[in-house]
Amino acid sequence: MPGPIAETLAGVLLVATLASAVVRPWGLPEAVVAVPAAGLLLLLGILPLTQAGAEARSLAPTIGFLAAVLVLASLCDRFGLFEAAGSWMASGSRGRPVTLLALVFAIASTVTAVLSLDATVVLLTPVVFATVARLRLRAKPHVYACTHLANSASLLLPVSNLTNLLAFSASGLSFVRFGATMALPWLAAIAVEWLVLRRFFAVDLVGHAEPVAGTRSPVPVFACVVVVLTLLGFFVTSLLHIAPAFAALGGAVTLAVPALVSRRATVRDVGLALEVPFLAFVLALGLIVKAVSVHGLGSLVSHLVPGGTSLGALLLIAVIAAVLANLINNLPAVLLLLPAASVAGPGAVLAVLIGVNTGPNLTYVGSLATLLWRRVLRERGEELPLSEFVRLGALTVPLVLVASTVALWVSLRLMG
Template identity: 55%
Template sequence: MPAGRTGQASAVSTIIALVLLGAVLGFAVARPRGLPEAVAAVPAALLCVACRLVSAREALDEVRALLPTVLFLAAVLVLAHLAEVHGVFGWAGAAVARFGQGRPKRLLTAVFAAAAVTTAVLSLDATVVLLTPVVLTVAARAGVRPRPHVYACTHLANSASLLLPVSNLTNLLAFAASGLSFAGFAALMAAPWLMVVVAEYLVFRFFFARDLHGRAEPPAAPGPAPRYALTVLAATLAGFAALQPLGVEPAWVATAGAVALAAPLARRLRVGTLVTEANPMFCAFVLGLGVVVLAVRDNGLGDWIDGLVPRHADLLGLLVVAGLAAVLANLLNNLPATLVLLPAASHSPGLLLAVLIGVNVGPNLTYAGSLATLLWRRILHARDAAPRTAEFLSLGVATVPLCLVAAVVTLWAGLRISGHAA
């Protein structure tokens, strides 16, 4: 085939792949008639194969590569649901309210702590879906303005997911390619995670200063802690760290934790409910999206991205990668941004971790940055507490650049100390 025709065919393939990706993401954002995201993603993936943007074998290989991560996602969603049934989130909300003592500033501190821990241990979905409604209720009962506390849930659902491989789907994808152990990943990301949480907190105290004045009546003391459920969650977290070096997939550990939580509830649990909580349609969306993103990478975008990603994990390289990841997260959403960037950064654990800083912190800039933020927005709309777009964007501008720089500089220092700076 003449070079001109080859170039035209390549350009057409690139355009088709980008149009399909745009359609999938647009559908995921709008969700017309409440239809699940997979309704667009799975047909788009099949079209990629039918149009020969990727081969059937490449598509299957991509699905196989993503499957362990997707199975973990399903297991941890069930784990979080069962924790809620055991009363973990109700108890946490009561503890937060008790610590707040009717003082907005103390309540914000407690919400930050609860959201950061929930995100790190049970993933960002638990913070958005389960903790946000609890925090909204706690603020209403305390008689304080809910905005700072509710915004904290979505910001920390994204930015506080830096700590562990299991905190975010993006982390699991990068973790599989990094060559790091579970403990090694956590050790490198602990300081950046702490810096981001502290930076967010300081900005929130300034940004919402007017909402953090006044005092209400302190709430009653929380009831007894759900000790069994908390023990199972702690054991599950320990299992992630202890069993990963032995080759045990996180999905199996999360499943074991879910089984342990389900056992005392066996008489009143329904299998259908657990299947629904595993959200199989969202899992299918992730797999379909992976194939579509593969088509985009293989038909032009991959070479362009590869040219932008630095080769070395020095401070400038880390800053560039994190910034690029943040921009792509807000243009494409953080999950496809991760899938696009991983192959280009896979030669360096430091660059992979910088990608995670970008795709986890960056989404706080716009609603479209992550599916978790979009879900948080829907939850507030359903409760007549819709966020104001201008305020959301202003808060993002105030937090994201600061948190990106703080996290990257801290990561750079940690890489140099640990010997992973190559």
């Protein structure tokens, strides 16, 4: 097939895949479009089998790692970890909204870093929402903190975000080194979010919570121990040069067996927690982006990504990544940028992550496409006052980008 046609077709299929993932016609899983699209690219020879095989092999460990983390987080929920976190935040706040916000920050940052942003968005945010309602405080600062931190506090570990997992395998960094280098940028991002949100929502952080009736959820000691051991396992496996995915697998199995025995979860629940359609979507998206990259866009991107690890270069990379994440969502953005960034070195890869992870707070959970779709919804008569979200994003994202990238630059200097 002639180059330009192949290039166009790959591009069209990427757009179609992303559009259907945002719109989700008839509520179908995203993989329903992504997998056939990837298949078509293979069938037509636009993506040669050898390259597809190489890409699939490089994605396979990441997808396995992702599956284990998804199951681990879901089982933690079954054991009542998030409910217990809600109780703890409610009693620890002693009724003061600012103290509650600080605890929400601590929990959301930790959950995002250790159990991934999915856990914060899907499992923790509803608990925070219910806790705030029970305390009869204003929900806005706390809920916005969760959605913001799910993105900006996902810098710390490879497991914190799927983008990190993808970059982790491309960067050649060890788990320990990744975490050690990203610790400062992670703290910088959280600090900026705190300073901005605390001021932005000052009016909503008034009053005093009311005494809550009802029992406190017990702390699930076993699940907590397994999570801590899994975290240690990540570092130990990394030091022993074993794939840290095995630590995640170990944690997931250790929780799954007693959960199944005690009937907290059924085999079906564990199967659902695996999210096979999502894993298939990630693989298919990886292949489609690969096809787009080999047909020209890759070389365009590699011209865009500057080399070197000077502060200016890192900032430029982070900004490009943030813009791209807002245009096409952060998963495809990271897949497109990684090949060029990994040539430029681990510093560049981590700067890409700062951009794609923290940038999404700008245009409503990460994609211009989502935003446009929401506009369509609004025209159908659903009122969506989102200006506040966008204003908050416009305040935090540039500051977080700069603070985290400067912190990364310092980290890279310190780590040598």
